[in-house]
Amino acid sequence: MTDNDTRGSPYAPHTATETAAMLDAVGVDSESDLFDIPPAVRFDGEFGIDASDERAVRRDVERTLARNDDLTELLGRGHYDHYVPSMVDHLADRSEFLTSYTQYQPEVAQGFLQALFEYQSLLVELTGLEVANCSMYDAATALGEAATLASRVRSVSGDRVLVPAQLSDGRRGVLENYADGADLLVDTYPMADGAVDIDALEGMMDEDVAMVYAESPTIRGVVEPSLSAVGGLADAHDALFCLGSDPVALSLLESPASVGADVVVGDASTLGLGRSYGMGLGMFATREDYLRQVPGRLVGAGEDESGRRAYTLTLQTREQHIRRERATSNICTNQAWVALRAAMHAAWLGPDGLVDLAEDCVAYPRDLAARLDEIEGVQAPIHDRHHFREFQARTDQPAAAVAGDLRDRGYAVHTLGEHRLGICVTERTADRLDRFVAAMAEVAP
Amino acid sequence: MSEGEGDGSRESTGPLGYDQARWTDSGERYEPLLSEKDSTEVEVGGDDSPLPDDLTRDSLELPALSEPELARHYTRLSQMNYGVESGPFPLGSCTMKYNPKFTEDVAALPDGAVHPDRPDETVQGTLAILAGLQDYLGRIGGMDAVTLQPPAGAAGEYAGILIAKAYHEHRGEERTEVVVPDSAHGTNFASAALAGYDVVELPSAEDGRVDLDALRAAVGDDTAALMLTNPNTLGCFERDIETIAEIVHDAGGLLYYDGANLNALLGQARPGDMGFDVMHYNVHKTFATPHGGGGPGAGPVGVNAELAPFLPSPHVRRVPRSGTDGSSGERSDPRDGPHHDGYERYDPEHSVGKVHGFEGNWLVLIKAYAYISRLGDAGLADASAKAVLNANYLAEQVDYEVPFGPFHHEFVASAGDQDAADVAKRMLDFGVHPPTTKWPEIVGEALMTEPTEIEGKRTLDQLAAAFDAVAGEDDSTLEAAPSKTSARRIDQVAAARNPRLSWQALDDGEE
Numbered sequence: 001m002t003d004n005d006t007r008g009s010p011y012a013p014h015t016a017t018e019t020a021a022m023l024d025a026v027g028v029d030s031e032s033d034l035f036d037i038p039p040a041v042r043f044d045g046e047f048g049i050d051a052s053d054e055r056a057v058r059r060d061v062e063r064t065l066a067r068n069d070d071l072t073e074l075l076g077r078g079h080y081d082h083y084v085p086s087m088v089d090h091l092a093d094r095s096e097f098l099t100s101y102t103q104y105q106p107e108v109a110q111g112f113l114q115a116l117f118e119y120q121s122l123l124v125e126l127t128g129l130e131v132a133n134c135s136m137y138d139a140a141t142a143l144g145e146a147a148t149l150a151s152r153v154r155s156v157s158g159d160r161v162l163v164p165a166q167l168s169d170g171r172r173g174v175l176e177n178y179a180d181g182a183d184l185l186v187d188t189y190p191m192a193d194g195a196v197d198i199d200a201l202e203g204m205m206d207e208d209v210a211m212v213y214a215e216s217p218t219i220r221g222v223v224e225p226s227l228s229a230v231g232g233l234a235d236a237h238d239a240l241f242c243l244g245s246d247p248v249a250l251s252l253l254e255s256p257a258s259v260g261a262d263v264v265v266g267d268a269s270t271l272g273l274g275r276s277y278g279m280g281l282g283m284f285a286t287r288e289d290y291l292r293q294v295p296g297r298l299v300g301a302g303e304d305e306s307g308r309r310a311y312t313l314t315l316q317t318r319e320q321h322i323r324r325e326r327a328t329s330n331i332c333t334n335q336a337w338v339a340l341r342a343a344m345h346a347a348w349l350g351p352d353g354l355v356d357l358a359e360d361c362v363a364y365p366r367d368l369a370a371r372l373d374e375i376e377g378v379q380a381p382i383h384d385r386h387h388f389r390e391f392q393a394r395t396d397q398p399a400a401a402v403a404g405d406l407r408d409r410g411y412a413v414h415t416l417g418e419h420r421l422g423i424c425v426t427e428r429t430a431d432r433l434d435r436f437v438a439a440m441a442e443v444a445p
Numbered sequence: 446m447s448e449g450e451g452d453g454s455r456e457s458t459g460p461l462g463y464d465q466a467r468w469t470d471s472g473e474r475y476e477p478l479l480s481e482k483d484s485t486e487v488e489v490g491g492d493d494s495p496l497p498d499d500l501t502r503d504s505l506e507l508p509a510l511s512e513p514e515l516a517r518h519y520t521r522l523s524q525m526n527y528g529v530e531s532g533p534f535p536l537g538s539c540t541m542k543y544n545p546k547f548t549e550d551v552a553a554l555p556d557g558a559v560h561p562d563r564p565d566e567t568v569q570g571t572l573a574i575l576a577g578l579q580d581y582l583g584r585i586g587g588m589d590a591v592t593l594q595p596p597a598g599a600a601g602e603y604a605g606i607l608i609a610k611a612y613h614e615h616r617g618e619e620r621t622e623v624v625v626p627d628s629a630h631g632t633n634f635a636s637a638a639l640a641g642y643d644v645v646e647l648p649s650a651e652d653g654r655v656d657l658d659a660l661r662a663a664v665g666d667d668t669a670a671l672m673l674t675n676p677n678t679l680g681c682f683e684r685d686i687e688t689i690a691e692i693v694h695d696a697g698g699l700l701y702y703d704g705a706n707l708n709a710l711l712g713q714a715r716p717g718d719m720g721f722d723v724m725h726y727n728v729h730k731t732f733a734t735p736h737g738g739g740g741p742g743a744g745p746v747g748v749n750a751e752l753a754p755f756l757p758s759p760h761v762r763r764v765p766r767s768g769t770d771g772s773s774g775e776r777s778d779p780r781d782g783p784h785h786d787g788y789e790r791y792d793p794e795h796s797v798g799k800v801h802g803f804e805g806n807w808l809v810l811i812k813a814y815a816y817i818s819r820l821g822d823a824g825l826a827d828a829s830a831k832a833v834l835n836a837n838y839l840a841e842q843v844d845y846e847v848p849f850g851p852f853h854h855e856f857v858a859s860a861g862d863q864d865a866a867d868v869a870k871r872m873l874d875f876g877v878h879p880p881t882t883k884w885p886e887i888v889g890e891a892l893m894t895e896p897t898e899i900e901g902k903r904t905l906d907q908l909a910a911a912f913d914a915v916a917g918e919d920d921s922t923l924e925a926a927p928s929k930t931s932a933r934r935i936d937q938v939a940a941a942r943n944p945r946l947s948w949q950a951l952d953d954g955e956e
Contacts, residue, residue: 135740314946
C-alpha cells in the first residue's frame with residue numbers, strides 16, 4: 001500500500017509559514033527561483049519513483065528479499081560468517097557513532113578517535129607490526145594499496161608483484177587495476193599441495209620483484225607452513241613481503257612480524273560484521289619504516305591544551321585532501337564504523353575468546369573433512385595440510401551436480417572445478433553438520 | 446562567555462550552548478583505554494592446540510573485560526562524540542543530513558544477510574534490490590547504466606576514470622591527462638593519479654567558475670577527461686556547462702561528474718542531461734545513509750550507453766521471465782520490476798574488471814534504496830529545494846561576508862580577519878559542528894557551510910546566532926576555544942611530530 005505522498009521530504013521540518021518567511025528573507029517568490037540553472041539543462045521530467053510510507057517500503061524490501069532462498073551457507077573464500085554479539089549492534093548503532101563524520105574536529109570526536117585508536121592497537125598486537133591504519137575498504141583494495149606502497153618504498157627499481165596461483169578473482173582483479181595505474185605487473189607463482197611452492201618461488205625471484213604476496217589461511221583454507229621461507233626470499237631480494245590474513249586467524253597463527261612480513265592486509269570484517277553480501281573491512285598494517293607512505297587515516301595520541309591525553313587524526317599530509325595527486329592513496333571515506341564494530345567484537349571476546357574462536361576454526365573443518373572423507377565418492381580435504389575455516393573436497397560425481405542436489409536439500413557450497421567443492425564451516429553452522437553430512441551421503445555416491 | 450550577545454533580534458532563539466560529556470578517571474584521563482583497564486596476556490598453542498607449535502604464536506596480550514564494563518566504555522565513548530543527532534552539522538561538501546531510523550532496520554533484515562558467492566538463482570531478492578537501485582540512480586542522474594560496486598565516493602571516481610581509460614584504449618587512443626579545476630575535491634586529483642594519469646590543474650575564473658579560455662587551453666589530444674562537480678565547491682552552478690561539455694567533447698575527452706554536490710540538484714537537473722558521460726553518486730551524502738564516523742559509504746558510478754560495456758564486473762541485469770535474451774540493458778520499472786522478473790550477474794563485454802573484492806558495500810546500498818523508495822519524486826525534489834533554501838537563508842543571516850554566488854546547497858563565507866580554524870573551534874562551544882574551514886582556497890579563511898534540508902528555520906536562526914556571536918569575538922577568545930568539549934584544543938602538530946599510533950606505542954613512550 002503506497003500512500004502516494006506528494007508532500008515532499010519527510011525529513012525537512014519546514015512548515016508552510018516558515019518556508020514563506022524564509023523565501024521572503026532571501027527575496028524570492030519560490031524555491032525554484034533559487035536554482036541558477038540554464039533552461040536548456042533544466043530537468044522537467046519525472047523519475048517515475050512513487051513515494052511510499054515507511055511501512056510500505058519495509059514491506060516492499062521484506063517481500064523482495066524473501067525471494068532469496070533459505071539456505072545453510074557453507075561458503076567462505078574471503079567472506080566469512082561469524083556470530084556477532086548483540087552488544088556490537090546495540091552500541092555501534094548509538095547515533096553519536098553512526099551519524100558522525102570523519103574526525104576532522106577532534107575535540108568533539110574523542111570517542112570515535114579513541115575507539116579507532118583501540119582498533120589500530122588490536123591490529124598492532126595481532127600483526128606484531130608497529131603501524132596499522134584505521135581501515136581500507138576490504139582485503140582486495142588493501143592488497144592493491146600494498147602494491148602501490150611497495151612501488152614507492154622499495155630502494156631499487158622493480159615492477160613485478162608476485163601473487164599465488166590460488167588467489168580469489170576479486171583480490172586478483174582489484175590488484176591488477178591498482179598495479180596498472182602504478183606501472184606494476186602482476187605475476188603468478190605456483191603452489192604445491194595448496195601451499196607456496198618455495199622452490200618455484202625462489203626461481204622467480206630477481207631484482208625486478210617489488211612485492212611478494214602470500215596468504216595464510218589461503219583461499220583454500222590452508223594454513224601456510226612456509227611463511228618464514230617466503231619472508232626470507234623477499235628479504236634477500238629487497239622485495240616487500242605482504243601477508244594476507246584476518247584478525248581471527250592471527251589470534252592463533254604465528255605472528256606476521258616474526259615471519260618477516262613488511263605489510264599485513266586482509267579482511268578484518270571477520271570480526272563484527274557477519275554476513276553482509278561481501279562488504280568488508282580492509283586491514284592494513286606495516287612496519288614503522290614506511291609510516292610516511294602508509295595509505296589511509298591514522299589516529300594518534302597527543303595532548304590537549306590542558307596537557308591531558310587526547311586523540312587526533314595525524315600525519316594527514318599523506319592524504320588526498322592535502323597532498324592531492326601526490327597523496328599516498330585516494331581513499332577518503334573508509335570503513336571506520338566497521339572498524340569500530342571489529343574492535344568491539346574483539347573486546348567482547350577478549351584474548352581467551354579470540355584464541356578459542358580461532359582454534360574452533362581449525363577444529364571444525366578438520367572434523368567435518370574427516371567425516372566427509374568416509375562417504376563413498378568423496379575425498380576430503382584435498383590438501384594434506386592444516387586448514388582454517390574451509391577446505392576443498394573431491395567428488396567422484398560432477399561437483400556441480402552434487403552442489404545442485406545439496407542446494408535442493410538446503411545447503412550452499414562452492415563449486416570450484418569439475419570434481420571439486422569448497423566447504424566452509426564456522427560456529428554459525430557447526431551445529432548443522434550432522435544433517436549436512438547426511439545430505440552429502442545421499443547425494444555424493 | 447558571549448552566549449546571548451548576538452544580534453538582538455534573535456535573542457529569543459540564541460546560540461545553542463553545549464557541554465560534551467567528559468569523564469575523569471585516574472584523575473587525569475577522560476576514559477581509559479581498554480588496555481589500561483585490564484590487559485591480559487594469554488598463552489597460545491600448547492598441548493590442547495589443534496595446530497603444531499611452529500604454526501602458532503606464543504602469546505596474545507589484549508584486554509579482557511566483562512560485557513557490562515564494555516557497555517559502559519563504549520557508551521562513554523559515544524557521549525564524547527558528535528553526530529547529526531547531537532546537533533547542527535553544517536559541514537560543507539559533506540552533506541550531513543538526518544539518517545532515517547527505518548533504513549537501519551531494513552538493512553538488518555535477516556534475508557539480506559547472504560553470502561555473495563551464492564548462485565544467482567538463490568539470491569534473487571538481493572539482486573532485485575541491487576537492480577532496483579541501479580535503476581533509481583540511472584533515472585536520478587540521467588545515466589543509462591549504473592554500477593554499485595565502488596565502496597566510496599573516491600573509489601567511484603577511480604572506477605569512473607578506469608572506465609574512461611578503458612574506453613579510450615578500446616578506441617586505440619592513448620590519452621595521458623585528466624583536467625581538474627583548482628577548487629575540486631582532493632580526491633579528484635588523487636583518483637586520476639591512482640589510475641596513472643597526469644593531472645592538469647585548471648585555474649578558476651574570477652567568479653569562481655570554470656574559466657572557459659583556460660579550459661580551451663588545457664584540453665587537447667592528451668585529455669582523457671575533465672572532472673567537475675556542479676554546483677562547484679563554492680556552491681555555484683556552472684552555468685556554461687553546455688559550452689564546457691562541447692569543449693571537452695570536441696577535444697575527444699569525456700566529461701566526469703563528481704556527485705558530491707548532487708543533493709543540490711535532485712529533480713532540478715541531471716548530470717546526464719548536462720552532457721556528463723560518467724559520474725559517481727555519494728549515496729551516503731545525497732541519499733542519507735549514515736557516514737559512520739568516516740565510512741562505510743558507497744560510490745556507485747553511472748555511465749552513458751557508450752560506456753556501459755566497460756562497467757566493472759559483475760554487473761546486475763534484469764532477465765525478463767518472458768524469455769528474451771535480457772542483453773538489451775533496458776531498464777525496468779522499479780514499481781513492478783522486483784517482483785516479477787529474474788536477475789543475473791554478468792561480465793560486461795569490455796569490463797574494467799574489479800574495483801572491490803566482492804560487489805561493494807551492500808549495507809549502505811540497501812539503505813539508499815529504502816531512502817529513495819521512501820521519498821520518491823516529490824520527496825527528492827523537495828529535499829533539494831529545502832537544502833537550497835536553507836543555504837540561501839542562512840547565508841543571508843550570517844554576519845560574515847559571503848563572496849560569489851548565487852549559490853545552491855552550500856555557501857562559502859569568509860572569516861575575514863579571524864582565523865577560520867579558530868572560528869570553527871569556538872563554534873563547538875555553541876553546540877554547533879563547524880563548517881568546513883580553509884577550503885576552497887579561492888575564499889580567504891573559508892567557512893564552507895552546508896546546512897542541508899533537515900534544519901528548520903529555528904535551528905538556522907540558532908546557527909546564525911552562533912555565527913554572529915563568534916564573528917564579534919576577539920582572537921584571544923577564539924584561541925581559548927573550545928572549552929565545553931570533552932577535550933580542549935589539541936596540538937596536532939605535536940601529535941604528528943611524535944606519532945604514537947597504538948597503546949603499545951604509548952607504553953613505550955610514557956613514564
